[in-house]
Amino acid sequence: MREYMKKLRLDEAELASRRSYFDITDADLGRLAALRGFAEKRTDPIVEEFYRHILGHGDSRKFFPDDATVRRVKALQRQYFLGLFTGVLDLKYVEDRLRVGAAHEHIGMPPKFYLGSYAHYLRLVRAHLVEEFGAGADETASYGSIEKLVYFDMALAMDTYILAGLEDLRRHQAAIRELSTPVIRVFQQVLLLPLVGAVDTQRAQQIMETVLLRVIQEQAKVIIIDIAGVLVVDTKVADHLLKTTAAVRLLGAETIITGIRAEVARTIVQLGVDTSSMPTRSRLAEGIELALNIIGKTITDRKADRGARRAPKDDLQEEP
Amino acid sequence: MTKRHEMRGSIPVLRIGSTLLATIQVELRDSVAEDFQRTVLTRIEDTGSTGLLIDITALDMVDSYVARVLVETSKMARLMGTEAVLVGMRPEVAATLVRMGFPVDGVRTALDVDDGLALLGRLRPAFDL
Numbered sequence: 001m002r003e004y005m006k007k008l009r010l011d012e013a014e015l016a017s018r019r020s021y022f023d024i025t026d027a028d029l030g031r032l033a034a035l036r037g038f039a040e041k042r043t044d045p046i047v048e049e050f051y052r053h054i055l056g057h058g059d060s061r062k063f064f065p066d067d068a069t070v071r072r073v074k075a076l077q078r079q080y081f082l083g084l085f086t087g088v089l090d091l092k093y094v095e096d097r098l099r100v101g102a103a104h105e106h107i108g109m110p111p112k113f114y115l116g117s118y119a120h121y122l123r124l125v126r127a128h129l130v131e132e133f134g135a136g137a138d139e140t141a142s143y144g145s146i147e148k149l150v151y152f153d154m155a156l157a158m159d160t161y162i163l164a165g166l167e168d169l170r171r172h173q174a175a176i177r178e179l180s181t182p183v184i185r186v187f188q189q190v191l192l193l194p195l196v197g198a199v200d201t202q203r204a205q206q207i208m209e210t211v212l213l214r215v216i217q218e219q220a221k222v223i224i225i226d227i228a229g230v231l232v233v234d235t236k237v238a239d240h241l242l243k244t245t246a247a248v249r250l251l252g253a254e255t256i257i258t259g260i261r262a263e264v265a266r267t268i269v270q271l272g273v274d275t276s277s278m279p280t281r282s283r284l285a286e287g288i289e290l291a292l293n294i295i296g297k298t299i300t301d302r303k304a305d306r307g308a309r310r311a312p313k314d315d316l317q318e319e320p
Numbered sequence: 321m322t323k324r325h326e327m328r329g330s331i332p333v334l335r336i337g338s339t340l341l342a343t344i345q346v347e348l349r350d351s352v353a354e355d356f357q358r359t360v361l362t363r364i365e366d367t368g369s370t371g372l373l374i375d376i377t378a379l380d381m382v383d384s385y386v387a388r389v390l391v392e393t394s395k396m397a398r399l400m401g402t403e404a405v406l407v408g409m410r411p412e413v414a415a416t417l418v419r420m421g422f423p424v425d426g427v428r429t430a431l432d433v434d435d436g437l438a439l440l441g442r443l444r445p446a447f448d449l
Binding site for chain 1: 357358361362364365368369370392395396397398399400401402426
């Protein structure tokens with residue numbers, strides 16, 4: 001929760017700002033504290049009725065699969081309800097309320113149920129207020145104070161929902177970034193980076209960083225960059241590829257570019273990028289051959305190889 | 321050895337083993353030159369050929385535009401992993417290019433198609449013909 005507080009920048013100043021915006025005065029808090037007795041008396045019926053509503057709806061019921069869960073959330077709900085009537089609104093209160101929001105987000109309850117329940121909840125509380133004190137100015141003022149604090153809580157819950165969504169998004173972006181430069185070791189000292197999709201300057205930059213890092217990590221002699229899946233290459237990207245090639249050479253390794261498409265080749269040459277220092281091969285297979293060549297290996301036919309090895313052994317029969 | 325004859329635009333691009341042979345027999349006017357370049361590069365992409373011979377025996381005049389197209393096409397082919405060789409350049413064409421001061425370095429040349437094939441063979445020892 002501390003983390004949430006930090007991310008939402010919920011400090012004393014923010015709390016004061018929210019309090020004033022929701023118009024929660026000391027009088028409100030005093031009124032709430034005075035309602036404590038009422039709250040303690042009415043908690044159980046309110047919570048019971050509240051859950052009758054939630055569990056009565058097929059879709060919201062799904063979030064409460066068994067009796068144990070229902071008992072647990074009812075207990076939490078009692079705490080929550082009594083929490084409204086402490087007369088204290090500090091950072092600890094905020095932290096508590098964020099936890100409530102996070103719990104709802106955590107079980108995947110959509111905001112519609114959360115907000116919908118709150119409307120029902122407020123109606124229930126009001127009915128109980130009227131029952132206790134009778135309709136009038138006192139009851140209206142009390143209800144007003146409860147409503148303010150409940151809306152304050154709802155705002156916090158929405159914040160946790162949105163924050164959680166943003167966190168998800170950030171995680172996915174990180175995953176995509178990672179997937180966008182999958183450097184694979186295809187042989188000892190030979191790396192392969194297949195590129196698919198659009199390459200923009202940011203990605204090109206990242207490609208360079210990843211490539212250099214991996215070359216060092218893997219002690220690679222050759223890295224093959226296959227761009228058969230890249231349909232568009234602009235000046236900047238071509239330039240980045242060239243720089244990557246040069247930087248890799250500085251590390252003592254070679255870069256081979258494979259799979260340059262006709263349109264990409266046309267663009268690069270027409271843009272006037274000097275590519276004379278960039279070794280290229282049409283197909284990935286040829287790139288791998290060249291790479292093996294560079295590290296002093298060749299691909300040979302297994303049959304010829306086996307024949308050569310077996311030749312001295314007379315006792316072994318040739319396979320048909 | 322396979323031989324495939326294909327007409328695209330007006331310049332045939334033949335496939336001989338893993339080499340493409342483009343014989344230019346018509347004047348390379350603007351649209352034709354553009355078309356020629358696209359055709360050759362697309363053929364490289366399709367076939368994965370490792371060598372390209374551009375036969376310009378029939379061209380008795382090469383202006384700077386045509387020269388540029390030829391040089392650029394060679395560079396593009398090289399990017400795609402295909403060594404390009406210009407073959408059959410006429411003496412007067414060579415003289416004109418030199419006189420124009422056209423930068424033709426980086427482009428390989430050979431006397432005729434035969435020599436060009438031999439040159440490609442030397443460039444790529446693992447060349448399969």
